[in-house]
Amino acid sequence: MLRKKIRIIPILFLLPSILFLVTFVYIPLVQNFYNSFFDFSVFSPEKTFVGLENFKVLLSDKVVPVALINVFLYAIISVALQVGFALVLAYILENKFFRKVAPFFRVVYFMPVMISISVIALLFGFVYNPQMGLLNSFLELIGLESVAKAWLGNADTAIYAVIAMSQWQSIGFIMMLFIVAIQKIPNELYEAADIDGAGNIRKFFSITVPNVKEAIFVNTLITVTGSMLVFNEPYILTNGGPGYSSITMSVHMYQQGFVKDNMGYASTLAVMIFILTAVLALIQIRISRTGKDD
Template sequence: MNATTATPARTAGGRSARRRLRHSLYVVPALALIALFVYYPIVENIRLSLYKYSAFSPVTRFVGLENYRQAAQDPVFWQALLNNVAYAVVSVVFQVGAALVLAAALEELLGRRLRGLLRTVYFIPAAVSMTVTGLLFQFLYQPDAGMVNGALRAVGLSSLEHDWLGDPGTAIWGVIAMSQWQSFGYTTMLLTVAVQRVPRELYESAHMDGAGRVRTFFTITVPMVREMTGLLVILTVSQAFLVFNEVMVMTGGGPSNSSQVLGTWLYSSAFTGDDMGYASAIGTVMFLITFAAGALQLIHSRRKAAR
């Protein structure tokens, strides 16, 4: 009796194991590609950051943590890191915080036709090439013929005219402003989709209980779109520390390295200074920062969801 009942169970278990093995084989090619093109370059970059070498010579010299000590003593590295931090803070405030407010307003306050038109208008900048956008804003920031100074003159604020990209104090902020203009509509559209998925019954119940729009936003909209906002925070912070094209097109890291970010300083160290080991160390720092930011945000989101 026991042998009779055990045989079908053993057979079913064997079939289930074979099925799992078969399914796993479909995943192997994807895992192999990820390992080859993602994880191997990361590990290799960390290894190369421990060496001094040139792109034009096969000779490498092991220096341990010397490249990281060089970064710690490099004022341009710290300037670039601070610029990335400023980029991340402003991007989170505008591309996540302000975009969420706008997405909720589009769904709550406007009619269907006007809502669709505004979505299209907000999304258009995201469809424009970064190079084109950078060149466009270069013209806008021109000290003599640019529209920014022209607008200040038109409203009687000529004293505020400025060489926005030529001044070390404002160059990076001009680049950050351009980036917010281009990316704001894209994050707004993603958050609009998240807001649309919130059950309308929750808003109706809140209105019946006498809750105003502001309170409804903070007690219903914000908690219900937590997953999307968490994802956008991770993506926004990561992109802020990986930014490259915007700075290269508009300022090239100048004037006087005031608008350098880690990506442009890495490029300059590798291909202008031919210090490939130092550039690898900068790349490792960028990886560690973005990895830590993503991990902390995921841990925070899961703790909130578990409450």
């Protein structure tokens, strides 16, 4: 009887999180997949079954390829900066020569994470303003007037301007995760490397990177998944414009569902986003082989 009680205790601890996941994740996921086979309005109780018609529309939707290119571009740049550059920053701040000033710079880099995305979008709206924006004013100050342009109003630069804002806000968060991982590395490894005459670059690639590979995997997974789901930045700054040049899958889904009142097709786009994100996550898990003995 006592053994049965002991076995039940872990299940009781897990039960609240399982119920939460089932209620707010898995049931809505199944419901959304079900909705993708219907044509209906957000305020209408009636649904018209259309079978695979929404998926046929998805294949012929000219906005989807543009949105996919944007989210993949978003993911590539985010991995390079939010993961790669954040790891370098964390390594520098944990270096013994910077430990006295490291707390100050941690606050400086992490502060954008605590600011509301709406406030940041308003801030970068001023930065990108073509007439009196800080970016164009700075370019004119250093003699690069020819480079200055309407960053958010130009189809060639809008998506890059949106991505740049996101990097500014998110690098500090990933950096802090790397700092925690680096602090767990035994100091004896760095001392042995110093005795062998290894430089900072050699210690970074030979000691730091191998010992934070779990953190690299987690941060890459967070970054790539977030890139597939990105909505706030392009919606607030450009609403996917000009035209569809900076649109993402989430913005396109929102516009279809709540602007054009086509909830059935919006559900289909949501299914595609889920499948795409899940496949990329599985690929990363497969490649990284994290948690397995070498």
